[in-house]
Amino acid sequence: MPHAASHTTEEHHEPTGFWSRYIFSQDHKVIAIQYTITALVVGFVGLFLSWLMRLQLGFPGEFNFINPNNYLQFMTQHGMIMVVYLLTAILLGGFGNYLIPLMIGTRDMAFPFLNMLSYWIYLVSVILLLAAFFVPGGPTGAGWTLYPPQSVLPNASPGADWGIRLLILSLAVFVASGTMGGLNYVTTVLQLRTRGMTLMRMPLSVWGIFIASILALLAFPALFVGGVMLLLDSLFGTSFFIPVVNVLGQQLGREGGNPILFQHLFWYFGHPEVYIVILPAMGIVSDLLSTHARKPIFGYKAMVISIAAIAAIGFIVWAHHMFVSGMNPYFGFWFAIATVIIAIPSAVKTYNWLLTLWKGNLHLNTPMLFALGFVSTFIIGGLTGLFLGNVIADVPLHDTYFVTGHFHLVMGVSAIFGIFGGLYHWFPKAVGRMYSEALGKLHFWVTFVGSYLIFFPMFGEGFLGLPRRYFSFKGIESFSPIIHDLNVFITIVALAVGAAQLLFVFNLIWGAWKGRKAEANPWRATTLEWQTPTTPPPHGNWGAQLPVVHRWPYDYSLPDAPQDYIPQTTSQRS
Amino acid sequence: MQGILLAIVLVLLVIGAVVLTMSGALWLPTLASNWGAIDNMLVITLIVTGIAFVVLNLILAYIVFRYRARDGQKAAFFAENHRLERNLILVTALGIIVMLGPGLFVYSEFIHPPQNALVIEVLGQQWRWSFRYPGTDGKLGRTDPKLFAQNAVGIDITDPVAQDDVVVHGPLHLPLNRPIIIKLRSKDVLHSFYVPEFRAKMDAVPGMVTRLWFTPTKTGTFDLLCAELCGTAHFQMRSKVIVESPEEFERWLQAQPTVAQTIKK
Ligand code: HEM
Ligand SMILES: [Cu+2]
């Protein structure tokens, strides 16, 4: 392997200037941190917007600056920010960048310059996204699903002129950034694994990110295409998605388009998108559980196969979001069957997590608590998905708060728990210092209990029939007064949970600045990133010699071993 | 300490969820249509997923309690058990079949309306509902979205069949115990016809006609809501549904002016 050999002896040219080191850096670790911080900052904007929505829902009429128009704008920006600009960016751009080269034992990504470009282009997409608050008409209020005709017809919904155009532009730029990142991650995993790191010796974190990157490369183009046509419909009066319509008494000269076509394109991207978010989180959680339970992951091969199976089947289920959209009703049979089949690999993962923990020795520190929280919220989120996938059960629940509860728990809260767990877990490696364990635990408890209190009651609201995306429920007689009390309760908890996130920010900033110096391998973990010569790892990661891998990543508590873990770099004989 | 706490919280979660469900405080509104089968599907799904929810969370609670790190405890080493994995997959598949099998039958019923149904057209627009009934000829007249420029419901007033149609913007009157096919049209953007008590729901899409069917089985007044985001006043796009005896319904319909009387050529 001439390539690997040249890598081993290669001098790592560490850039010396401040700008090339910390700003326009091509080091995957710096880029990872840039991605992470940027995504968290936008995430806080999204969180703040959820406060505004909850204030209106809990105390309708009390806050005059929230009106039916900007409620929908807050909602759309919130949804888009959370799914795309926070979760996707932090899991692929943040964790993907940090973990892939370190976990597979290489010095950097395959294309470091492209990697840097990917971050800066992501930053541009974020700026475009937030700029929508300052254009005439404000951001679009068409929902994160952007359904036409309302998203693009003049006056049909708030922000239907500049808001939607800016958002599509921002998404297109994001797709460009994501493609650069995705190509990099896939190539790096396939080409740059160190000696001994076979595919079936990769930690599940890398598997999750790797497969999610492939999904991103295949799914984003559908969003791109849909977005371009939507933009044309908005800017130039074309009719890709617009049939003959009459908006507020005005007959528009459009003809021949089909709104449902957009829904297919959107969900062809949108459904894999939820797996782009959840697969890396699943991978991270698997590694956290195994490490902190001091036990090998149960059924490693089954875990890898389920990740691949979820990803593959994930491409043929998209129209389960469209059971009552007016599409051909016979589609319902197929998309229901395909959807519930996905439940099997998802269930396998859950069983295997529990079996990993079974007879373990659970160190319940902050990262472990979040990983366990993930397992619990993923259970309820996944199970409620069976209502929505089973076409006829979806009919009464579709577009009610049941759906809101479902996707928040399975995609929002679960993914966020994976992220929190991962951040706490790798913080000592990335920064070289420890955070406060007490604050971390407090953060976990408020967030874990709070998330259930916020989102669990929404299943009940959905059964009662409460439609989602409603500014207010006043005047609907059939909804009992219990709805009002429940909404007040949810709002109060949401405010508390939101505020508790400041604990997390404070803890990380304080830890990075004043925290106790971290050991090189504080969790006594087996994977490569914990075996770097210095902590944080230097530019080029490994010093003179690349690590050589001798075993799979889960040798915890081997019966006759002197320690309860054996690093991947330890050879068989020792 | 953390382990015990987490176990307690998980057990409380399970108890809370079960109590909340059993109490019925947050349950479906009283059924007012033939779609009891949909309710049954929800109940079956709730039982199957509910069992999984309770069992899995209790196992997790037991694990964090029993296997929390203590002095002298060492984790066991086992990483595979193909028999166990296979059995778990079989149990899961069984649970899924129990839910999906009957579900698809009910769905098939849902998309095949009966022959003798009364066809009523519902038109959605920002932000109100209109309703059109066939007159004495039992047929709805021709419509075309291009005709929205001429009259509010886009009806072809030169069509003889359209003359006796009845258009109302007020409550949707329905006869009791007669299958109803709702033909949905939209004038502008997406909307969705949703009456929680009927369970049925369907989007209205401009440029095409969608449909759903149900049989009202309870007299009374119900809220008709819009369940698809359709712009600023989406949350106020409401109407009422009045289900009454067939005689009352006939009397009401006779008293309404026809298209020939209300819309000028
Ligand atoms: C404490 C945290 C959060 C709170 C209180 C919250 C609250 C809300 C509220 C009130 C809505 C609007 C509901 C409606 O009117 O239909 C909403 C919508 C949404 N949220 Fe969250 N949310 C939170 C976190 C998240 C996270 C982490 C995600 C990431 C996936 C997320 C994704 C979404 C999406 C996709 C929508 C739908 C937007 C739309 O309907 O177009 N949220 N959230
Ligand atoms: Cu989906």
Ligand SMILES: [Cu+2]
């Ligand atoms: Cu609506």
